[in-house]
Amino acid sequence: MRKKAALGIILLCGAAMLAQGCSDMEEFRNYIQEETHTYEPEMPKLEETSTEPLTQGQQEEEEGQHSGEVSALYYAYHCLDEEKQKLYLEMLDAMTGMESDVRLSTVDKSVLEQVFSCVMNDHPELFYVEGYQYTEYTFGSTTTSITFSGTYSMTKEQVQQTGALIDQKIEECFRQMPEEEDEYGTVKYLYEWLINQTEYDKNVENNQNICSVFLQGRSVCQGYAKAMQYMLQRAQIQCLVVTGFTNGERHGWNLVRVNGAYYYLDPTWGDASYASGTADGAAEGFFPSINYDYFLVTTDELTRTHSFEMVVELPQCTEIKDNYFVREGLYFESYDEDRLALIFGSEAAHAAGYVTLKCSSSECYARMVQNLIEEQKIFQYITRQGSSIAYTSNEKQRTISFWNIY
Helix, strand or coil: CHHHHHHHHHHHHHHHHHHHCHHHHHHHHHHEEEEEEEECCCCCCCCCCCCCCCCHHHHHHHCHHHCCCCCCCCCCHHHCCHHHHHHHHHHHHHHHCCCCCEECCCCCHHHHHHHHHHHHHHCCCCCCEEEEEEEEEEECCEEEEEEEEEEECCCHHHHHHHHHHHHHHHHHHHHCCCCCCCHHHHHHHHHHHHHHHCEECCCCCCCCCHHHHHHHCEECHHHHHHHHHHHHHHCCCCEEEEEEEECCEEEEEEEEEECCEEEEECHHHHEHHHHCCCCCCCCCCCCCCECCCCEEECHHHHCCCCEECCCCCCCCCCCCCCCHHHHCCCEECCCCHHHHHHHHCCHHHHHHCEEEEEECCHHHHHHHHHHHHHCCHHHHCCCCCCCCCEEEEECCCCEEEEECCC
16 A cells, blocks of 8 residues: 555656646656665685485475475575565575566665675575675655665676586585485585685685685685585585684684584684695695584584674574584593593594594693693503604694694
8 A cells, every 4th residue: 555655646746747847857857866786795805414416406496496485404594584584585586597676575775784695695506696786766765665686796608607517516526425424424524525625725716605616626714614505505404604703804604403403613714724824735744634623513612713793693502412523432521541542542543643632621621631741641542652743732622633643
């Protein structure tokens, strides 16, 4: 009813002005205003499970073409109210089809940035979207409509060609995945694959999207996080890109649902060369190539080093059952010499060439450091008595890593 009433007012005013002449009509046109705004998100600059990946077409089918229930894979969508969900789908459809000047169902421009961020944080396949523009149509001081246009870095043909190349890389990755993995095993495999295939490089092109990872093998945190999300969604595991800050700099990482519980995952910090400040690979071979300190961790563990931008409400992650150290038997609630002997003597430790231990409390961590490092009891468990070994400790995450020990 409000739309009809507004239209009626405009038509009546228009008819009256036509009767009064061209000068009044020009004044009326000036009264109806159109203003276009451009938005490009500020990106970080620094830095049941299937073993078969979905193709792009299958993924779109999984989303139901937006005509029915939206898949639970998309966390941010399900955090929005009904009106914002409708707006989310309008934006997603527009950007998927690379359309422009799509009329939105809202006249409230204040919600556009949040909803756009939700779409982008849910959908890494929109690698060609750089930002958006909206045009606000007003009559006097009243907004009558808003239209939306994505800003795109590629043509439709380029998007199709690039998507096909990315899918080839994904299929190669999934062909090598061990069979009968549970969700933990799937996430671990994809995390390790991503880190082994990618070098941190803040100068590489397309480092804010998945193209840099899958086509160039080099990226920064946003690229790592979106590539991790892209693979996990193909494996039917819910994953969200989360943004915030570390050490005063913008950063991106993931929220992942594994076996029914939520965890945080930072694949960039999992690349040990980046985390140690030697991302150029100069120190390669002198430390473990993959760091698991931020692999499926709790909110408490993550917020010791990361702070959030709250685009949507995020869960309190408290579960530890699928944390790497718990699953791999490397988690200690107290100092235990017998367990240490088994770990350092295991075939897995010898094959890896290093051991990382995690403690459940500051007290356990302090005792582990005192006994193994300060009192050098590490040599009770390895056969390099009298020689030097390498180690590093992370007090915030309560982990200790030893390498060059075999």
